[in-house]
Amino acid sequence: MNALEVRDLGRSFGGLQALQNVTLSIAQGERRVIIGTNGAGKTTLFNLLNGQIRPTRGEIVLFGEPITALSTPQRAARGLARTFQITSLFAELSVRENIQIAVQALDPCRFSFVRTIESYRHIEQRVEELLAQWQLEHCAAQRVNKLSYGVQRQLEVVMALASRPRVLLLDEPMAGLSSEETHLVTDIILALDRAVTVVMIEHDLAAAFRVADRVSAMDQGQVVAEGPPALIRDDEALQRIYLRGGALGTAGPAVSAGGRSQ
Amino acid sequence: MSFWLINALNGLSFAMVLFVLSAGLTLVFGLLRIINMAHGSFYLLGGYIALSVIQASDHFMLGMASACVAVMLLGAAMQRWTLARLHKQELPQSLLTLGFLFMFADLAFWIWGGNPQLVPKPAVLEGAIRFAGIAYPAYRLALIGIGVLVAVLLWALLEGTRIGAVVRAGMDDEEMVRAMGINIPLVFTAVFAFGAGLAAMGGVLGGPLLGLFPGADFEVAMLAFVVVTVGGLGSIRGAFIASLLVGLADNFGTAWFPQLSLFTAIIPMVIVLALRPSGLMGRA
Amino acid sequence: MNPHLEATGTRVRRPLWTDRSRTIRLLAAVAGIVLVVLAASTLGSYPVELITQVLIYALFAMSLDLLVGYTGLPSLGHSAYFGVAAYAAALCSLKLGLPFWCAAPVGLLAAVVTALLFNLIALRTARGYYLMITLALAQVLWSIAVSWTDLTGGDNGLSGIARPVIGRPLEGAASYLWFVALVFTVSAMAMWRIVRSPFGQALKGIRENEPRMRALGYETWRYKLVASLLAALFAGIAGECFLYLNGFVGPSSLAVALSAQVLLMVLMGAAGTLFGSMIGAAVFVVLQNIVSSYTDRWLFVMGAIYVLFALYAPAGALPWLRERWARYRNSVGGNT
Numbered sequence: 001m002n003a004l005e006v007r008d009l010g011r012s013f014g015g016l017q018a019l020q021n022v023t024l025s026i027a028q029g030e031r032r033v034i035i036g037t038n039g040a041g042k043t044t045l046f047n048l049l050n051g052q053i054r055p056t057r058g059e060i061v062l063f064g065e066p067i068t069a070l071s072t073p074q075r076a077a078r079g080l081a082r083t084f085q086i087t088s089l090f091a092e093l094s095v096r097e098n099i100q101i102a103v104q105a106l107d108p109c110r111f112s113f114v115r116t117i118e119s120y121r122h123i124e125q126r127v128e129e130l131l132a133q134w135q136l137e138h139c140a141a142q143r144v145n146k147l148s149y150g151v152q153r154q155l156e157v158v159m160a161l162a163s164r165p166r167v168l169l170l171d172e173p174m175a176g177l178s179s180e181e182t183h184l185v186t187d188i189i190l191a192l193d194r195a196v197t198v199v200m201i202e203h204d205l206a207a208a209f210r211v212a213d214r215v216s217a218m219d220q221g222q223v224v225a226e227g228p229p230a231l232i233r234d235d236e237a238l239q240r241i242y243l244r245g246g247a248l249g250t251a252g253p254a255v256s257a258g259g260r261s262q
Numbered sequence: 263m264s265f266w267l268i269n270a271l272n273g274l275s276f277a278m279v280l281f282v283l284s285a286g287l288t289l290v291f292g293l294l295r296i297i298n299m300a301h302g303s304f305y306l307l308g309g310y311i312a313l314s315v316i317q318a319s320d321h322f323m324l325g326m327a328s329a330c331v332a333v334m335l336l337g338a339a340m341q342r343w344t345l346a347r348l349h350k351q352e353l354p355q356s357l358l359t360l361g362f363l364f365m366f367a368d369l370a371f372w373i374w375g376g377n378p379q380l381v382p383k384p385a386v387l388e389g390a391i392r393f394a395g396i397a398y399p400a401y402r403l404a405l406i407g408i409g410v411l412v413a414v415l416l417w418a419l420l421e422g423t424r425i426g427a428v429v430r431a432g433m434d435d436e437e438m439v440r441a442m443g444i445n446i447p448l449v450f451t452a453v454f455a456f457g458a459g460l461a462a463m464g465g466v467l468g469g470p471l472l473g474l475f476p477g478a479d480f481e482v483a484m485l486a487f488v489v490v491t492v493g494g495l496g497s498i499r500g501a502f503i504a505s506l507l508v509g510l511a512d513n514f515g516t517a518w519f520p521q522l523s524l525f526t527a528i529i530p531m532v533i534v535l536a537l538r539p540s541g542l543m544g545r546a
Numbered sequence: 547m548n549p550h551l552e553a554t555g556t557r558v559r560r561p562l563w564t565d566r567s568r569t570i571r572l573l574a575a576v577a578g579i580v581l582v583v584l585a586a587s588t589l590g591s592y593p594v595e596l597i598t599q600v601l602i603y604a605l606f607a608m609s610l611d612l613l614v615g616y617t618g619l620p621s622l623g624h625s626a627y628f629g630v631a632a633y634a635a636a637l638c639s640l641k642l643g644l645p646f647w648c649a650a651p652v653g654l655l656a657a658v659v660t661a662l663l664f665n666l667i668a669l670r671t672a673r674g675y676y677l678m679i680t681l682a683l684a685q686v687l688w689s690i691a692v693s694w695t696d697l698t699g700g701d702n703g704l705s706g707i708a709r710p711v712i713g714r715p716l717e718g719a720a721s722y723l724w725f726v727a728l729v730f731t732v733s734a735m736a737m738w739r740i741v742r743s744p745f746g747q748a749l750k751g752i753r754e755n756e757p758r759m760r761a762l763g764y765e766t767w768r769y770k771l772v773a774s775l776l777a778a779l780f781a782g783i784a785g786e787c788f789l790y791l792n793g794f795v796g797p798s799s800l801a802v803a804l805s806a807q808v809l810l811m812v813l814m815g816a817a818g819t820l821f822g823s824m825i826g827a828a829v830f831v832v833l834q835n836i837v838s839s840y841t842d843r844w845l846f847v848m849g850a851i852y853v854l855f856a857l858y859a860p861a862g863a864l865p866w867l868r869e870r871w872a873r874y875r876n877s878v879g880g881n882t
Binding site: 295297299344347348351352353354355356357358360361362363364365366367368369371372480481484487488491495520521522523524525527528531532535536539540 | 678685696843852857
């Protein structure tokens with residue numbers, strides 16, 4: 001059974017077709033990277049996947065269960081977590097509180113208002129564990145809006161991981177990071193348990209190709225190419241898209257005859 | 263039969279006062295994104311200023327004109343020197359206008375006292391008109407005509423003029439209008455003042471009907487809130503339809519269940535919010 | 547009683563002794579209240595009355611802070627819960643002859659049901675509308691209280707409600723103050739529990755970033771609804787304390803002016819800290835008493851205070867003072 005199955009997904013805003021005929025099959029444990037120029041519809045795809053907007057047509061299936069009609073929180077409860085391209089944290093709260101809120105999100109205790117948080121040992125433990133694992137202990141008490149951008153981006157990923165999702169949607173986790181920080185985040189993604197399926201939007205193609213099992217390329221609201229990184233890197237159509245929108249920085253020099261994958 | 267006719271006409275004339283008042287509120291919200299809690303104050307001050315001018319000059323139209331101008335200036339000053347400093351900060355803006363509501367209420371009480379007062383009707387519209395077996399006050403009939411006229415004029419202003427086009431564009435996308443090289447702060451001040459002027463006009467028109475008294479500002483503001491919620495914030499057309507609904511609901515409600523006054527006025531709001539949270543004409 | 551109780555976030559895994567220190571702080575807070583009450587009761591009836599009022603308004607302001615400060619829901623209809631509880635309890639004892647132990651819970655239930663109805667409507671709309679719709683709904687109740695004279699006594703309200711008998715009748719001003727102090731302490735402790743629970747943490751998350759909360763899996767409207775029910779419960783408790791203080795309830799307990807006053811109390815302290823709301827309530831009541839003894843223009847003064855807060859200290863007075871103090875310290879440090 002595939003982790004995530006997207007069938008003929010489409011969405012239009014007014015007269016504008018933001019996304020059309022998108023079909024994806026993402027296997028359990030796969031690392032799928034979605035690339036494409038700005039405005040290709042990548043973030044729209046994520047917004048449709050986690051239910052922030054509704055599709056005009058098509059279907060989304062999570063581990064065999066259709067989730068197209070479910071709300072965002074319902075999808076999250078079924079193990080679908082995401083990060084945001086524009087950092088979306090609880091700005092006035094501390095790092096610890098941010099993680100705490102993410103950890104308790106799917107715990108039965110989240111609705112309890114009779115006992116204090118400290119009395120839930122398992123929540124506290126998980127928070128400590130995440131702080132240690134991500135080397136955030138030194139800034140645990142700091143307010144999030146006082147943190148450097150790099151740490152905020154990191155926290156963005158920790159929040160999504162906190163509730164142990166089955167499918168993780170990462171929306172440009174490396175955007176705006178230094179090369180050092182990019183390496184750190186890439187390493188962490190590579191080290192993730194293979195039980196977690198990862199779908200990632202990424203502009204940094206070097207990082208993308210390092211992480212990906214398979215790559216889907218989008219352009220103008222459609223998936224135009226899909227395949228293993230090596231093939232995609234040399235794809236002719238893709239070259240054209242990237243040359244039009246800018247340079248395909250890390251791609252090989254030659255436009256090979258490898259042609260379309262799949 | 264005459265019960266229905268009279269109450270329907272009462273409801274319609276009341277609805278027109280509501281519309282003139284709410285149009286200003288919804289316009290200001292649509293463009294400036296401000297929920298102006300002091301909108302009812304503009305209504306009350308407009309009514310009181312007109313009252314004083316009419317008592318001194320015996321001229322209804324002069325009272326109306328001076329009330330509108332005075333309140334527009336007041337609104338412009340308030341927007342220019344205080345509200346503009348809180349651009350896009352929703353809660354502080356609401357609190358600020360709430361503060362002005364109290365200050366104006368106390369000021370009005372100080373100047374005009376606590377006794378309910380009626381604005382005199384224009385002399386031509388004294389008396390009643392007989393038709394369909396009833397005698398009906400001429401002033402209320404005139405109100406219905408004036409309300410429709412204001413609606414048409416507002417519509418023409420928004421749809422047919424350049425300034426209207428700018429306002430409509432600003433409601434959609436402020437940045438775009440700014441990029442077009444239009445002086446946004448000036449447009450904001452002008453629209454806020456215009457909205458205040460409409461509220462004052464509502465006060466003058468409603469003054470002979472509903473009277474002016476401390477607390478009238480809260481009462482009409484609350485009804486205007488209900489109207490713009492039902493109509494959809496920012497929509498003039500919605501405000502017109504909603505005014506009719508709320509005006510009629512309030513009138514028949516008060517006729518049937520006097521103890522539950524106001525309660526029936528919010529029934530349209532409850533129903534609309536249950537079915538369409540963004541209001542009848544609101545953008546979803 | 548102690549601002550440190552509010553300082554979540556800075557908590558690292560605490561050694562055992564802090565549990566004891568928390569108990570000590572709690573005891574200190576309770577002792578503080580007892581001292582204040584004792585001191586007041588030796589001073590004569592005016593201070594006793596004033597302190598009773600401060601405690602009631604502090605409770606009321608803290609209940610509103612659950613919504614405004616913690617959940618980010620600015621309500622301008624909070625007097626509805628205060629007034630409904632008072633009216634319902636008064637009607638129970640006057641019309642049905644129920645004793646205090648029945649009338650008081652019925653009043654609280656009425657407040658909570660009112661909150662349920664209000665918020666099923668108000669929470670359907672975008673956040674910016676909340677202020678406006680809560681105001682409109684509360685205004686309807688006020689209007690009913692004024693016009694349904696058979697039931698509510700109209701402008702005259704309902705009077706002749708006897709104070710509860712606990713062991714002995716609480717007729718004296720001082721003995722009633724003890725009762726209110728007890729109710730206040732228990733309620734405040736309950737509210738502190740709530741804001742420090744996982745639920746309270748979720749409320750703060752909703753205040754900061756609701757879309758993210760939904761993406762994390764929180765059905766946010768449920769939290770907002772329950773928060774408003776809890777806020778209504780404590781507002782109702784305050785309303786009933788007020789009812790038994792005066793033996794009377796009138797439309798002013800349902801008025802917008804009261805909602806606006808309590809909102810100002812929250813702002814005069816610090817929205818989002820229960821302690822701050824308590825301070826705000828105290829400052830407000832004292833200020834109102836002083837200003838009213840010099841001029842009749844209290845409404846104008848209150849409006850002006852609103853304007854000043856909106857322009858200069860929208861997060862409340864305490865954060866504003868803290869920032870000034872930090873700036874002053876920096877400038878002094880820079881000079882030496």
